[in-house]
Amino acid sequence: MGREVVRTVAETPGMTLAGAVARAQVGFDIGEVLGLGSLGVEITDDLSGQLLKLSQNSNRGVMVDFTHPRSAFENIRSAIAFGVRPVVGTTGLNPEQVERLREFAEKSSMGCVIAPNFAIGMILLQQMAVQAAQYFDHVEIIELHHNRKVDAPSGTAAQTAQLLGRLGKDFNPPQVEEKEFLPGSRGGIPEHNIRIHSIRLPGLVAHQEVIFGGMGQTLTLRHDTTDRVAFMPGVILAIRRVLELKGLVYGLEHLLS
Numbered sequence: 001m002g003r004e005v006v007r008t009v010a011e012t013p014g015m016t017l018a019g020a021v022a023r024a025q026v027g028f029d030i031g032e033v034l035g036l037g038s039l040g041v042e043i044t045d046d047l048s049g050q051l052l053k054l055s056q057n058s059n060r061g062v063m064v065d066f067t068h069p070r071s072a073f074e075n076i077r078s079a080i081a082f083g084v085r086p087v088v089g090t091t092g093l094n095p096e097q098v099e100r101l102r103e104f105a106e107k108s109s110m111g112c113v114i115a116p117n118f119a120i121g122m123i124l125l126q127q128m129a130v131q132a133a134q135y136f137d138h139v140e141i142i143e144l145h146h147n148r149k150v151d152a153p154s155g156t157a158a159q160t161a162q163l164l165g166r167l168g169k170d171f172n173p174p175q176v177e178e179k180e181f182l183p184g185s186r187g188g189i190p191e192h193n194i195r196i197h198s199i200r201l202p203g204l205v206a207h208q209e210v211i212f213g214g215m216g217q218t219l220t221l222r223h224d225t226t227d228r229v230a231f232m233p234g235v236i237l238a239i240r241r242v243l244e245l246k247g248l249v250y251g252l253e254h255l256l257s
Ligand SMILES: NC(=O)C1=CN([C@@H]2O[C@H](COP(=O)(O)OP(=O)(O)OC[C@H]3O[C@@H](n4cnc5c(N)ncnc54)[C@H](OP(=O)(O)O)[C@@H]3O)[C@@H](O)[C@H]2O)C=CC1
Pocket: 001, 002, 022, 023, 024, 066, 067, 068, 069, 070, 071, 088, 089, 090, 091, 092, 115, 116, 117, 118, 119, 151, 155, 231
């Protein structure tokens, strides 16, 4: 994702790529690494140094983070502390971490966007799922991703369950006493009694099905990301909008209107 974001930012009029932070290929020009020709930006592994430089040169600096749940929390805190606004796609932050970041961003009057999914199609799927859930009491989620993904369930699937849960319905009332002979075969239940099943295979990119069941019918909503360029318009929108915000926004849907 970092590579895709660099490519997109470098090509977007009105945006300047200020830095590139990674743990590998330190010292190399990021443009050369991506086959774009020199962009005059050396890869560094020093995030604090990069944030300091950016805060000294501009009051419109944005840090885009697609890393790992282990590092994202501290990266976001550091960026806000340096006056650089975070746009974060990294999934796996827990709700308590998000709340702590919300408080920190609000206290600092700094914009921050965290979105588990930057693809417009997925936002529409979630909105349609909320609409369908008003009429169906039974629902399960299947998310399918490439097998280099570290977190499960996907942040998007967890958010989808959360959005359905907010309807306050008693989903999936038991019909029989189930017995799981193979532990995990019925998926995981993060909340609101909505099961999530996670599939990891090479060849996949990022996909999600929300399947509703009712009397004599099912309704399947499915979104397929076939290329990571799908996330880029959402990332660019968030980079633009975060400059106007004075606190944390969770979810791309809040930036669309
Ligand atoms: N919101 C959205 O729309 C999307 C979100 N994502 C999320 O973005 C995140 C990244 O995904 P993806 O790009 O596929 O993952 P990759 O593993 O390809 O890239 C992650 C990068 O972060 C670096 N990294 C990992 N841990 C640390 C650390 N502790 N400190 C600094 N850098 C670190 C890795 O470095 P190294 O190579 O050295 O390990 C790597 O360069 C995931 O959480 C994923 O779920 C992905 C796609 C879309």
